[in-house]
Amino acid sequence: MGAGHHHQIYRRDDTFVHRLPPHCKLLAVVAFAVVVVATPRELFAVFGVYALLLAVVAAAARVPPGFVLRRMVIEVPFVVFAVALPFIGLGERVSVAGMSLSVAGLWAAWNILAKATLGVVASMLLAATTEPRMILLGAQRLRLPSLLVQIAMFMLRYLDVILGEMRRMRVARESRGFAARDVRHIPVIARSAGALFIRSYERGERVHLAMLSRGYTGSMPVIQDVRASARQWATVALLPAVALAVLGAAVLGTGAL
Amino acid sequence: MVSGETPSLEVSRLAYAYPDGTQALYGVDLSIARGERVALLGPNGAGKTTLVMHLNGILTAGHGTVTVAGLPVRGDTMKEIRRRVGLVFQDPDDQLFMPTVREDVAFGPVNMGVRGEELERRIKDALDRVGMLEALDRPPHHLSYGQRRRVAVATVLAMEPEILVLDEPSSNLDPAARRELAEVLRSLDVTVLMVTHDLPYALELCPRSLILSDGVIAADGPTGELLADAELLAAHRLELPYGFAITERG
Numbered sequence: 001m002g003a004g005h006h007h008q009i010y011r012r013d014d015t016f017v018h019r020l021p022p023h024c025k026l027l028a029v030v031a032f033a034v035v036v037v038a039t040p041r042e043l044f045a046v047f048g049v050y051a052l053l054l055a056v057v058a059a060a061a062r063v064p065p066g067f068v069l070r071r072m073v074i075e076v077p078f079v080v081f082a083v084a085l086p087f088i089g090l091g092e093r094v095s096v097a098g099m100s101l102s103v104a105g106l107w108a109a110w111n112i113l114a115k116a117t118l119g120v121v122a123s124m125l126l127a128a129t130t131e132p133r134m135i136l137l138g139a140q141r142l143r144l145p146s147l148l149v150q151i152a153m154f155m156l157r158y159l160d161v162i163l164g165e166m167r168r169m170r171v172a173r174e175s176r177g178f179a180a181r182d183v184r185h186i187p188v189i190a191r192s193a194g195a196l197f198i199r200s201y202e203r204g205e206r207v208h209l210a211m212l213s214r215g216y217t218g219s220m221p222v223i224q225d226v227r228a229s230a231r232q233w234a235t236v237a238l239l240p241a242v243a244l245a246v247l248g249a250a251v252l253g254t255g256a257l
Numbered sequence: 258m259v260s261g262e263t264p265s266l267e268v269s270r271l272a273y274a275y276p277d278g279t280q281a282l283y284g285v286d287l288s289i290a291r292g293e294r295v296a297l298l299g300p301n302g303a304g305k306t307t308l309v310m311h312l313n314g315i316l317t318a319g320h321g322t323v324t325v326a327g328l329p330v331r332g333d334t335m336k337e338i339r340r341r342v343g344l345v346f347q348d349p350d351d352q353l354f355m356p357t358v359r360e361d362v363a364f365g366p367v368n369m370g371v372r373g374e375e376l377e378r379r380i381k382d383a384l385d386r387v388g389m390l391e392a393l394d395r396p397p398h399h400l401s402y403g404q405r406r407r408v409a410v411a412t413v414l415a416m417e418p419e420i421l422v423l424d425e426p427s428s429n430l431d432p433a434a435r436r437e438l439a440e441v442l443r444s445l446d447v448t449v450l451m452v453t454h455d456l457p458y459a460l461e462l463c464p465r466s467l468i469l470s471d472g473v474i475a476a477d478g479p480t481g482e483l484l485a486d487a488e489l490l491a492a493h494r495l496e497l498p499y500g501f502a503i504t505e506r507g
């Protein structure tokens with residue numbers, strides 16, 4: 001029964017990074033990502049500094065590198081895309097180990113890989129140091145579209161319930177002699193998925209009734225207000241601010257050359 | 258009622274047909290005095306859930322009226338009605354939709370505009386009354402079924418309702434959880450209307466019972482007397498569990 005209960009990306013700990021208010025961290029990660037994306041791809045050293053900054057945050061939050069690396073799989077689609085670019089790219093080509101690669105493609109691949117990796121690692125650090133529901137509170141605090149926040153909130157709450165229902169349906173199927181082995185079984189699985197959808201939909205209706213019964217009028221009340229002190233804001237601002245400063249210095253430096 | 262006090266709940270000539278044409282209620286009359294604990298019994302499909310949905314205006318009467326502590330259920334009174342009628346749904350997973358127990362219990366009062374210390378007091382008080390104070394910061398889906406049922410009761414207690422309405426509160430509970438919930442319900446000082454198929458539970462908790470059958474109230478009286486009347490029970494597809502017999506007291 002206990003499966004799926006732990007939100008595996010969150011690392012329970014009590015460092016000062018963990019204690020920072022969620023909306024501050026959320027905003028800092030977004031600002032950092034904007035700076036990263038705006039960085040010209042030629043500035044290799046600047047990307048190095050960004051990576052260093054994230055390493056400092058990770059160390060402060062006591063998140064080991066391995067923990068982050070193992071969860072980098074969500075970046076795989078980007079990597080595949082990036083690896084393809086030098087081969088399919090047009091224009092000037094260079095020869096590396098006997099393969100002819102597109103120069104523009106190599107630059108594009110580097111650009112995507114570097115920026116995606118930095119963005120993913122930054123988000124990962126946010127998720128590792130902030131409970132999922134606190135991230136949602138932060139999003140609510142930042143006045144993100146409330147419908148989206150509510151949807152995410154219900155996903156968080158009902159994921160286990162729906163997984164449980166899915167598991168019970170599978171057990172029911174299998175205890176009557178059905179086991180999905182090849183494509184001929186797809187229609188059965190599809191029908192189960194349909195049934196699961198109906199069940200989830202009906203649960204949604206019942207939850208809505210329960211919400212109405214307790215005075216819901218369309219907006220989620222802010223129950224646990226998250227507040228940030230000026231010092232906390234100053235702390236989180238450090239990450240994007242240092243990144244921006246390094247970028248500014250590099251751009252001015254190359255411009256002066 | 259003999260006393261001059263307005264009853265907690267008054268339903269008069271309530272009739273309702275679902276949009277598909279199924280007539281579920283044919284003219285229900287009942288009155289529950291303040292502080293009473295009443296069981297609503299009846300076979301599957303009798304219209305119990307349909308009746309309950311009328312009590313806080315989720316369904317609106319086709320004919321007849323529902324009045325809660327003197328206030329009629331109407332479009333313009335809905336907000337106050339939902340505060341006065343605390344509905345506990347059968348499946349606690351439907352009732353507990355917030356990420357933590359604290360937020361869930363706070364949901365109703367916050368919607369009513371309660372904030373700050375008063376909010377905190379209500380959350381603690383409601384959870385304390387159901388013996389779940391220590392679950393304050395836990396996510397509801399980590400609790401056992403019986404604990405979730407008790408927290409579900411707390412979510413409506415926090416709204417300080419005039420009347421608590423429970424749909425099948427003892428279903429899916431193991432004997433210990435069933436007993437614990439009974440203790441909680443008995444300790445409350447609010448009016449309770451409890452829909453149940455669990456006749457011994459009704460006998461244990463509710464001095465008075467109503468039998469709803471085919472969309473009308475077929476019997477209304479002391480629970481012990483109704484349950485001792487084998488003919489009455491048989492006529493409405495109600496059965497006591499095997500080996501259970503009621504010896505009339507008095």
Ligand SMILES: Nc1ncnc2c1ncn2[C@@H]1O[C@H](COP(=O)(O)OP(=O)(O)OP(=O)(O)O)[C@@H](O)[C@H]1O
Nearest residue numbers: 275277279281299300301302303304305306307308
């Ligand atoms: N959404 C609906 N649409 C149409 N008919 C419905 C709907 N819900 C219930 N009914 C019908 O209304 C009648 C009363 O149903 P209701 O759910 O109120 O019974 P109940 O007494 O709560 O039964 P149970 O003990 O099984 O919970 C039944 O005949 C049922 O089929």
Ligand SMILES: [Mg+2]
Nearest residue numbers: 305306307424
């Ligand atoms: Mg029912």
